[in-house]
Amino acid sequence: MRSEYLLVLAIVVLFPLILSFVLDLRLFRRLRSLAGSVLVSTVVYGLWDVIVTSRGHWRFNPEYTLGPALLGLPVEEWLFFVVIGFVSVFTYEAVIKRLPPRS
Amino acid sequence: MKEYTILALGSAAAVTLLDHLLGTKMTHRRSFWITQAIMFLFEIPTNGYLTWRPIVLYNPEMFLNIRLGTIPVEDFFYGYGLITLTLIFWEFFASKRNRTGAGSFS
Numbered sequence: 518m519r520s521e522y523l524l525v526l527a528i529v530v531l532f533p534l535i536l537s538f539v540l541d542l543r544l545f546r547r548l549r550s551l552a553g554s555v556l557v558s559t560v561v562y563g564l565w566d567v568i569v570t571s572r573g574h575w576r577f578n579p580e581y582t583l584g585p586a587l588l589g590l591p592v593e594e595w596l597f598f599v600v601i602g603f604v605s606v607f608t609y610e611a612v613i614k615r616l617p618p619r620s
Numbered sequence: 621m622k623e624y625t626i627l628a629l630g631s632a633a634a635v636t637l638l639d640h641l642l643g644t645k646m647t648h649r650r651s652f653w654i655t656q657a658i659m660f661l662f663e664i665p666t667n668g669y670l671t672w673r674p675i676v677l678y679n680p681e682m683f684l685n686i687r688l689g690t691i692p693v694e695d696f697f698y699g700y701g702l703i704t705l706t707l708i709f710w711e712f713f714a715s716k717r718n719r720t721g722a723g724s725f726s
Contacts, residue, residue, distance in 0.1 A: 522675050529666055547714065554709035562702050565627070574624050574682045581675045598702070605703045606710050609655040616651055 521581035522593040530600045533607040542610045544603075555602035562598055566590055624683040628694035631701040635708065644711045646704060659703050660696065667691050667699070 518524075537544050544551055567588045570576065582591040639646050646652045670676050671690040678692055686693045 521673070522670075525666065525669060525675070529662075547717075550710055550713035550717065553713045554706050557709045558702055558706040561705060565631075569624070569627070569682075572623070572682075573679050575676050575678045578673070578675050578677060581673060601699075601702060602706045605655070605659065605706045608658050609651060609707055609710070612651045612654045612658070616654070 519579075519581060519583050522577070522591065523583060523596070526593060526596055526600045529604060533604045536611065537607050540611055540614055542607065542614060544606060544610060551603070551606060554606065555599055558602050559595065559598040563588075563590070563595060566594060622681070622683050624678075624692070624694050628697040628701075632697040632704075635701045635704045639704065639708050642708060642712055644708045644715070646707050646711060652704075652707065655707070656700065656703060659699065663696070663699055664689070664691070667695055671695075 567590060570589055577591050577594065582593055585592045587595055636647060668689050668691055671678070671687075671692070674690070683692050683694050688696070
């Protein structure tokens with residue numbers, strides 16, 4: 518199924534997205550910090566990905582990707598950085614919120 | 621040494637250095653390491669699926685071919701760097717907005 522990579526990303530982001538509202542983490546109230554930090558890692562790791570994909574470090578299975586690509590990477594791969602960036606920030610803020618303060 | 625191996629280890633070291641240079645001190649925080657542990661645990665089923673299917677295919681000439689299940693060990697250093705870089709800038713942008721001071725006024 519060609520939507521499989523996209524589906525994996527959707528599953529990965531679903532519960533953190535819901536939980537960020539359940540836990541009242543207010544990540545989207547800090548949209549500029551959120552977007553900024555996700556953008557930095559997407560640009561840095563995306564650039565790395567573009568270079569090493571062209572050098573043959575890895576390739577993406579056309580059976581499980583939709584087809585559209587940007588700079589040689591499937592759109593799903595770009596979305597991967599956005600998803601992992603968001604999930605990282607979510608996890609970190611959830612940990613801070615749930616962690617008892619150190620005495 | 622293989623290219624991906626060098627890049628994975630080098631990037632993990634580079635972001636850790638950046639953390640010190642920017643003064644964000646993520647690696648000094650308990651919450652940061654708990655986050656890394658949680659992300660590591662979730663990486664096993666998700667990246668495990670991506671590499672088992674395989675949705676992403678790795679070139680054996682570029683990495684050590686030592687795998688945890690189907691996941692190349694390099695991926696864990698890659699993941700550490702990606703997560704850390706994001707959190708460094710999350711804290712960096714937040715601190716520029718006086719996030720730490722905001723609590724005392726609200």
